[in-house]
Amino acid sequence: MVFFENMGLLALTPGMVFMWVIGFVLIYLAITRQYEPLLLLPIGFGIIITNLPLSFLMEPGEGLIWRFYHYGIEWEIIPPLIFLGLGALTDFSALLSQPRLIFLGAAAQVGVYVTFFIAYAMGFSLEEAATIGIIGGADGPTTIYLAARLAPQLLGACAVAAYSYMALVPIIMPPIMKLLTTDTERKIRMKKGRKVTAREKVFFPLIAAMVIILLVPASAPLIAMFMMGNLFRESKVVERLNDTAQNSLMNIVTIFLGVSIGATMNAEVFLRKEVIFIFFLGLFAFMISTASGILLAKFMNLFTSNKINPLVGAAGVSAVPMAARVVQKVGAAADKRNYLLMFAMGPNIAGVIGTVIAAGIFISILK
Amino acid sequence: MQAALEIFINGISGVFIGLGLLYVAIKLNKLLAGREPDKKEQ
Amino acid sequence: MATEVLVPLAGNIWVVLVNVGDEVEEDDELLVIEALKMENPVYAPCDGTVSEIRVKKGDVVEDDDVLMLIEES
Numbered sequence: 001m002v003f004f005e006n007m008g009l010l011a012l013t014p015g016m017v018f019m020w021v022i023g024f025v026l027i028y029l030a031i032t033r034q035y036e037p038l039l040l041l042p043i044g045f046g047i048i049i050t051n052l053p054l055s056f057l058m059e060p061g062e063g064l065i066w067r068f069y070h071y072g073i074e075w076e077i078i079p080p081l082i083f084l085g086l087g088a089l090t091d092f093s094a095l096l097s098q099p100r101l102i103f104l105g106a107a108a109q110v111g112v113y114v115t116f117f118i119a120y121a122m123g124f125s126l127e128e129a130a131t132i133g134i135i136g137g138a139d140g141p142t143t144i145y146l147a148a149r150l151a152p153q154l155l156g157a158c159a160v161a162a163y164s165y166m167a168l169v170p171i172i173m174p175p176i177m178k179l180l181t182t183d184t185e186r187k188i189r190m191k192k193g194r195k196v197t198a199r200e201k202v203f204f205p206l207i208a209a210m211v212i213i214l215l216v217p218a219s220a221p222l223i224a225m226f227m228m229g230n231l232f233r234e235s236k237v238v239e240r241l242n243d244t245a246q247n248s249l250m251n252i253v254t255i256f257l258g259v260s261i262g263a264t265m266n267a268e269v270f271l272r273k274e275v276i277f278i279f280f281l282g283l284f285a286f287m288i289s290t291a292s293g294i295l296l297a298k299f300m301n302l303f304t305s306n307k308i309n310p311l312v313g314a315a316g317v318s319a320v321p322m323a324a325r326v327v328q329k330v331g332a333a334a335d336k337r338n339y340l341l342m343f344a345m346g347p348n349i350a351g352v353i354g355t356v357i358a359a360g361i362f363i364s365i366l367k
Numbered sequence: 368m369q370a371a372l373e374i375f376i377n378g379i380s381g382v383f384i385g386l387g388l389l390y391v392a393i394k395l396n397k398l399l400a401g402r403e404p405d406k407k408e409q
Numbered sequence: 410m411a412t413e414v415l416v417p418l419a420g421n422i423w424v425v426l427v428n429v430g431d432e433v434e435e436d437d438e439l440l441v442i443e444a445l446k447m448e449n450p451v452y453a454p455c456d457g458t459v460s461e462i463r464v465k466k467g468d469v470v471e472d473d474d475v476l477m478l479i480e481e482s
Contacts, residue, residue: 099393106386113378120371129371192472199400207392215385321445328447336436337452339418341444350386357385361378 011053015267022270023047023262026160035167039140039258043160046262058263069260074152078257079145080225085250086141086352087229088242090320092204094345097193100300101312101343105350107296108316109358111136111289116362119281124274127151130362132278135162136285137355138169138319144261145222146359150366156265157275161282166319172283173314173326176290181310185298186334188309190343198234205230212357218367219360226356290314293347315344318351411478412455420444422468431459432482439477442470457481 004010026044030037046065050058057065072078095101116133120126127150134146135158143162147155165172178186205227213220232242297313311331315323324344331340423443427433438450439459461478464470 096393096397099390099397102386102390102393103383106383109382110379113375116378117371117375121368126370126374130374194397194401197401200396203396203400204393207396208389211388211392212385215388216381325445325447328449332449336450337417339449341447341449342418345445353389354382354386357382358378361381362374365374365377 006054008052008054013053013267015271016051016053019051019265019267019270020048022265023051029167033167036163038254039163039261040160040167042255042258043163043262043265046259047265048262050263050266058266065260065263068256069264072253072256073144073148073155073260076145076148076221078253078260079141079148080221081249081253082141082257083222083356084225084229085245085253086320087205087226087231088233088245089250090226090230090233090349090352091345092201092230092349093196094342095349096196096200096204098343098346101308101346102350103300104293104297104308104313104316104347105318105352105354106316107313108289108293108318108347108351109137109354110292111285111287111317112355112358114288115281115285118284119277122277122281124277125151127366128154130366131158132281133285134158134355134359134362135165135278135282136289136317137351137358138162138166138286138289138317138323139352139355140166142222142352142355142359144257146362149363152264153269154274154278156261156270157278158282159261160265161279165282165286166322169286169317169319169322170326170329172286173290173317173323174330176287177294177311177314177327177330180291180294181298183334185310186331187338188307189335189338190309190312190340191306198236201234202231205234208353212353216357216360216364218363219356222356222359223353226352286317289317293317293351309338309340309343312340312344312347316347316351316354318348318355320348320352321345323351324348410481411460412457412481413478414439414451414454414476416442416470416472416474416476417451418442418444418449419471420449420469422464422466422470423448424466425462425464427459427462427477429459429462433457433459433479440464451476453479455479455481 023044029035030041057063112133119129119132131151209227293313293316297310327344328341420442423441425440433453437453457479460480
């Protein structure tokens with residue numbers, strides 16, 4: 001009977017069933033442990049439905065989810081729109097009041113490059129290694145943007161690795177933070193920086209966009225959107241746009257993003273040994289990024305009497321604001337009256353910009 | 368290997384230079400816009 | 410002599426844990442400030458009695474605002 005011939009059930013492979021399990025696990029983690037649910041829930045769902053054969057959801061030219069993926073991700077529209085929302089949600093005060101913290105955000109990108117190098121040495125192509133390395137930047141949209149540009153075949157794996165490790169930052173970072181700092185260093189109280197004026201906050205996105213895009217034009221799509229979003233926020237005269245950018249637009253784009261990414265992860269593409277390497281390398285990248293931020297802070301302390309608490313360096317890992325919260329917790333554990341949270345936001349935000357610059361540099365060299 | 372090394376060095380320097388310039392820009396921004404106009408004669 | 414309890418980090422008052430007239434000891438939790446979805450307790454700087462509370466739940470506070478006064482014992 002024709003009906004039975006068209007049943008997807010007959011075309012099922014064990015690989016697909018295994019992918020279902022992965023999808024279910026991500027959804028479970030999202031719901032019960034709240035691991036990055038905004039992304040991991042739709043991603044998990046996308047994984048399950050793409051591994052239901054004969055649906056043609058990802059059929060090039062026709063599939064529903066293929067269209068989301070093609071026009072949203074391949075056309076590089078969605079990640080920049082997420083950055084628009086992120087810019088509208090970001091308060092740059094912490095960075096503006098103590099600008100030297102920007103270098104801790106730069107240091108954290110070392111994890112990206114070290115991982116890039118090792119991935120290349122392990123046999124990945126330059127483009128693939130770059131995409132795997134950028135996981136260390138701990139920035140989901142940048143990872144997706146770079147993967148879509150340089151190594152779309154790794155998009156799913158890298159995105160899931162990036163978002164999973166971002167959720168696991170409270171577990172990954174503290175051991176490294178404690179290993180690399182002494183108890184005395186962890187207790188360092190930092191002096192508050194200068195108050196930031198409203199005018200500074202309005203000028204900043206304009207100046208930053210111009211400086212960065214003049215230097216690394218390939219980072220323009222992400223930086224321009226990020227800074228425009230921030231300008232919406234700080235100008236205080238476009239609250240409707242600000243609100244949309246922060247809320248409705250972010251939500252809409254996140255929906256399309258999540259399900260598209262998940263849907264790229266069909267069994268054929270995902271169940272290969274490279275993916276296991278990617279997960280290990282991604283974790284390694286996070287760890288090196290954490291360490292480099294801390295180490296630069298310690299180094300900077302050799303040259304200044306206004307000491308930086310090295311824990312704050314770990315927040316260069318741009319999982320905003322999770323990394324900053326982890327710094328606060330570890331700092332408060334050493335001295336409960338030490339409130340490092342706002343200081344940690346400086347490197348945290350700088351790290352986002354740093355990761356975008358890193359991605360821009362990869363694109364300019366490899367494209 | 369050669370290409371990877373080049374990218375490694377270009378990359379890290381690029382990030383530091385980029386953020387370094389941004390640091391300078393922030394300092395300049397502070398000079399230009401950093402004073403609270405709470406004196407009403409402004 | 411009244412000691413000021415100052416805001417250690419900007420945020421919203423999440424909950425005030427003491428009342429005017431309460432006896433507190435150094436390091437007691439006086440109130441909790443929420444910032445970036447994290448709860449941050451503010452601790453008593455000294456022993457004494459709470460003489461004045463200048464904030465309530467939901468208030469937005471800035472760095473170095475005065476939260477409450479404690480009469481040192």
